[in-house]
Amino acid sequence: MVDRFRFQNVAIVGIGLIGSSIALALRAGGFKGPIAIGDRNGDALRVASEIGLGTSYHVSAAKAVAGADMVILAVPVGSMQATGRAIAPSLQADAIVTDVGSVKGSVIEAMAGSLPQSARFVAGHPIAGSEQSGPRAGFATLFAKRWCIITPTPETDQDALDVVADMWRGFGSHIEMMDAERHDLVLSITSHLPHLIAYNLVRTASDMESVAESEVIKFSAGGFRDFTRLAASDPTMWRDVFLNNRVAVLESLGRFSEDLAILQRAIRWGDGDTLYEIFERTRTVRTDVVGAGQDTAAPDFGRPRE
Amino acid sequence: MVDRFRFQNVAIVGIGLIGSSIALALRAGGFKGPIAIGDRNGDALRVASEIGLGTSYHVSAAKAVAGADMVILAVPVGSMQATGRAIAPSLQADAIVTDVGSVKGSVIEAMAGSLPQSARFVAGHPIAGSEQSGPRAGFATLFAKRWCIITPTPETDQDALDVVADMWRGFGSHIEMMDAERHDLVLSITSHLPHLIAYNLVRTASDMESVAESEVIKFSAGGFRDFTRLAASDPTMWRDVFLNNRVAVLESLGRFSEDLAILQRAIRWGDGDTLYEIFERTRTVRTDVVGAGQDTAAPDFGRPRE
Ligand SMILES: NC(=O)c1ccc[n+]([C@@H]2O[C@H](COP(=O)([O-])OP(=O)(O)OC[C@H]3O[C@@H](n4cnc5c(N)ncnc54)[C@H](OP(=O)(O)O)[C@@H]3O)[C@@H](O)[C@H]2O)c1
Ligand SMILES: NC(=O)c1ccc[n+]([C@@H]2O[C@H](COP(=O)([O-])OP(=O)(O)OC[C@H]3O[C@@H](n4cnc5c(N)ncnc54)[C@H](OP(=O)(O)O)[C@@H]3O)[C@@H](O)[C@H]2O)c1
Numbered sequence A, B: 001m002v003d004r005f006r007f008q009n010v011a012i013v014g015i016g017l018i019g020s021s022i023a024l025a026l027r028a029g030g031f032k033g034p035i036a037i038g039d040r041n042g043d044a045l046r047v048a049s050e051i052g053l054g055t056s057y058h059v060s061a062a063k064a065v066a067g068a069d070m071v072i073l074a075v076p077v078g079s080m081q082a083t084g085r086a087i088a089p090s091l092q093a094d095a096i097v098t099d100v101g102s103v104k105g106s107v108i109e110a111m112a113g114s115l116p117q118s119a120r121f122v123a124g125h126p127i128a129g130s131e132q133s134g135p136r137a138g139f140a141t142l143f144a145k146r147w148c149i150i151t152p153t154p155e156t157d158q159d160a161l162d163v164v165a166d167m168w169r170g171f172g173s174h175i176e177m178m179d180a181e182r183h184d185l186v187l188s189i190t191s192h193l194p195h196l197i198a199y200n201l202v203r204t205a206s207d208m209e210s211v212a213e214s215e216v217i218k219f220s221a222g223g224f225r226d227f228t229r230l231a232a233s234d235p236t237m238w239r240d241v242f243l244n245n246r247v248a249v250l251e252s253l254g255r256f257s258e259d260l261a262i263l264q265r266a267i268r269w270g271d272g273d274t275l276y277e278i279f280e281r282t283r284t285v286r287t288d289v290v291g292a293g294q295d296t297a298a299p300d301f302g303r304p305r306e
Helices: A017-028 A042-051 A061-065 A077-090 A105-112 A158-170 A180-207 A213-218 A224-230 A235-244 A246-268 A272-291 B017-028 B042-051 B061-065 B077-090 B105-112 B158-170 B180-207 B213-218 B224-230 B235-244 B246-268 B272-291
Strands: A010-013 A035-038 A056-058 A070-073 A096-099 A120-126 A147-150 A174-177 B010-013 B035-038 B056-058 B070-073 B096-099 B120-126 B147-150 B174-177
Touching (some): A010 A017, A017 A035, A017 A042, A035 A042, A035 A061, A042 A056, A061 A077, A070 A077, A077 A105, A077 A235, A096 A105, A105 A120, A105 A180, A105 A235, A120 A158, A147 A158, A180 A213, A180 B213, A180 B224, A180 B272, A224 B180, A224 B224, A224 B272, A235 B246, A235 B272, A246 B235, A272 B180, A272 B213, A272 B224, A272 B235, B010 B017, B010 B061, B042 B056, B056 B061, B061 B077, B077 B105, B096 B105, B105 B120, B105 B180, B105 B235, B158 B174, B180 B213, B180 B224, B235 B246, B246 B272
Parallel strands (some): A010 A035, A010 A070, A070 A096, A096 A120, A147 A174, B010 B035, B010 B070, B035 B056, B147 B174
Antiparallel strands (some): B120 B147
């Protein structure tokens, strides 16, 4: 195998689900060099050091990145600018800086305004995750067989882009390139809106004064429980996503609401044909998702398979 | 163990996911008597007989129920009335008739209008299922550790109710009693609305002319794929649910839309505190669902666990 990891000295800032999964995937892929870990959260740092995710641990992001030729930013999107500013003075010249933020337009802007000219920034986003967060949630194969989107700009250094793409390939990911605007639109519908809708449904159910929350929980196997998973995702991460991808999310949400009004009307007027026609069409999408290897075909009974 | 199956001769009309799971659960629980299977769908009948789900197979529901002292109706909610009418002439006097329909008010009404006075009808609904349908989807332990709701009316025969409840206990289910109106309200929020929302989101995503369907599929691991599962459910079954639980579903949907408008406004105006506060609250619901044994805590990476 060609060497996927063409760097010697890694720094990861933000050691949550994604940061810790990267640390584990680097080791699983044979990376032998130092991994400096930075996080402002002392508890997360302590856990990371207990698990042995890295070789050094720093509350100061600036200290973590000193000497690194590959810097990976895995903090929430809204913390990217502050992190960029914090590391700028101590970044090694020519260091590659990449990120994993779920929104790309705003992160590219934040980095352009905070990193020194000499730093080579490549914006990336692994389409893999879970509702869990923190350094204990990490998983060496989290990115395997999943897509990683890289969103280059005209300023992006081609060599740095290749190094970052190879790193993700080393984690088992497929690479897709698109511009940041398109990324933010596509993800608004495949990820951001689904989370918003899940949060909203869980909230509506909790607030129904006519139905006790205990009943909602008890009978959640009828479909509701699928939403509680997404709605358990990290609130800081998701607040930042919505604040930073406002235009695309509002556009997707507008479409969703229009379509919902049609279903509402069909229910109100007893229009079974319209309901059937819509429900029939959505079936094939599931088959496609499974066919593309993005989910298992096995039904989910909400418990370990017997 | 006491004998949970206090009947000798079973008929199951409708041999889809639920009907076939009941047949398997009866055998797994030690029921030795005949199981007559009725279904209007010849393919389903043939598959059922290939798997050996029953002891006799009938295109005519009337023939299936002749001689049975326990009749289980597992057809879509909209087919209940026609099925009731079809079996009425050949029902054994004193036979217990029960159903598994996802809506209870309309089924109780349909049965009152079609079954003979001598039949003892008990309305039930197992809160367990999956997006798959047909006789091959059945699973002997589908109902284990799940709730089965029974919705008695003042006319319900107490002895018949006990026999039906014991049958579900024999499948490993917990029993909950409530009236049909309450059932239909509770389920509108824990099951019917989640399915409606899932269908709608998948449809919106498929219809976005600015994002290719192939992109939606490719990047579905970001959250969208969780919705495709519910949206792959049987269109006939779900059309019937919405047509038969209109009032409660429209009420729950109204709440959902109001709440969504608040999130929309918070995103438009950049109100991060409101977003954070709502996202933080919904987290605990997930913990409760897992705590109640209604889902696994393990994160779902969309593939068999390594
Ligand atoms: N979770 C997913 O499914 C997923 C998938 C793909 C991409 N992403 C992206 O990956 C990034 C990280 O997400 P995650 O789920 O791994 O997060 P996480 O588990 O919540 O961890 C984030 C860590 O970063 C720390 N942090 C926040 N601001 C910081 C700052 N200014 N300087 C140093 N450390 C800081 C946090 O500390 P505090 O606790 O003190 O805030 C926390 O320890 C986000 O940009 C997210 O959009 C997430
Ligand atoms: N699936 C779930 O998750 C779930 C959970 C709890 C309760 N339920 C309830 O259980 C019932 C059955 O659902 P399911 O998912 O098992 O359905 P399914 O897999 O779609 O199977 C239903 C079967 O009933 C047959 N049928 C329809 N109308 C009939 C009639 N008038 N006479 C005889 N057979 C008829 C159908 O034949 P055709 O193909 O010709 O229509 C089909 O073979 C529904 O009332 C549903 O609300 C479902």
